[in-house]
Amino acid sequence: MTHRKAPLPSRDVTDQVIDVMLRVHGHDIYGYDPSFLARSIEARSRTAGEAGLAAYGKRLQSDPAEASALVTALGIHHSEFFRDPLAFALLEQRVLPDMLEAQRASGAPELRVWSAGCAAGQEAYSVTLLLTELCIRREKRARFRVFATDSSEEQLARARLGRYSEADLNHVRLAHLRRWFSATGHEHRISQELRDRVNFSRHDLLDPDSCCPPASIFGEFDVILCCNLLFYYRPAVRLQILDKLQRCLVPGGVLVTSESEAQVVADMGDFRPYGLHAPLFRNGG
Ligand SMILES: C[S@@+](CC[C@H](N)C(=O)[O-])C[C@H]1O[C@@H](n2cnc3c(N)ncnc32)[C@H](O)[C@@H]1O
Incomplete structure (x- = not known):
């Protein structure tokens, strides 16, 4: 069986998410790298059980808990002693x-x-x-x-x-x-x-x-x-x-x-x- 990667959100969808996060929820996520943002949005939309990225964008408009979950997902905290x-x-x-x-x-x-x-x-x-x-x-x-x-x-x-x-x-x-x-x-x-x-x-x-x-x-x-x-x-x-x-x-x-x-x-x-x-x-x- 071949696995196809889920498509990443288009620039427009990513921009819409950035806009909703700031305007509706007060989270400024504009500064993140666009491709990191796109991957994080795609991963969150799958975890949140949404059928597609457009549906995820819509949900974000009225779901503050999901907005917080997206912010949390953007915080990567992995570390190790003497990492490099x-x-x-x-x-x-x-x-x-x-x-x-x-x-x-x-x-x-x-x-x-x-x-x-x-x-x-x-x-x-x-x-x-x-x-x-x-x-x-x-x-x-x-x-x-x-x-x-x-x-x-x-x-x-x-x-x-x-x-x-x-x-x-x-x-x-x-x-x-x-x-x-x-x-x-x-x-x-x-x-x-x-x-x-x-x-x-x-x-x-x-x-x-x-x-x-x-x-x-x-x-x-x-x-x-x-x-x-x-x-x-x-x-x-x-x-x-x-x-x-x-x-x-x-x-x-x-x-x-x-x-x-x-x-x-x-x-x-x-x-x-x-x-x-x-x-x-x-x-x-
Ligand atoms: C991936 S970890 C790296 C930890 C460690 N420096 C290492 O290399 O193993 C990145 C850390 O940077 C923190 N971080 C990200 N943006 C930050 C910011 N604007 N100000 C302060 N800390 C930030 C995150 O909370 C996270 O704990």
Whole structure:
């Protein structure tokens, strides 16, 4: 039996959905990437049991619960510890040791890191684990602070709890698992020490009135991780987010993205690739 893919909504249907979501329900979904929006609308219309996309569009007009369900479907929160092994290897072996050394030499009070779009905290705890171990091993006097933000309060609550399934931990080394996690059945909890080191707060990267995590007071980050988030947005919105991040990075600070988003950063022209084939960039074109 051959399976035919369901057709994606036409541009017109997608535009109608964007319009109804804003006009009737007050949800602004215009900024999402059009093909991601089309795929999400098609998937939601199937899950909602509608016969076709036109019928789904009509239903949205009078069904606020379905409008909320569509908004929820647009929030993709998948994450893993050490999700991009190459990027984290570079952070561990070059970027963070060099920065800690520079911090010690210059007498700067602390190294500042921001995980922007942190989901349930896997990325923020990964970098915190590396920094903690580097400090224990070679830079006892070094100080660092890690801020982690997301637009979803639900994800932030999960992050603060710090409980993870085995699937989240595929890239965690056994030594790290033993040292920094405690297991209860199939669940693994990140240690209190690492939980205490990360400041989680809500921050919407699209909010024009707020430039950096509220608790950080000022930006001036040495490292910002913004991974697997840009590609859900339209090109103009991606640039708006990158512009905000660039303004929060110190000159020469490092931005980490995902492999599939690296080209967007390279095209922007304000960042220099940190090395070949890695989605790491230095602030300063
Ligand atoms: C796919 S997850 C990626 C998590 C992690 N950075 C990683 O690479 O594994 C994307 C996260 O970005 C968050 N996000 C999306 N748009 C955002 C925005 N405008 N402001 C803040 N967070 C946002 C989502 O809520 C979600 O938790």
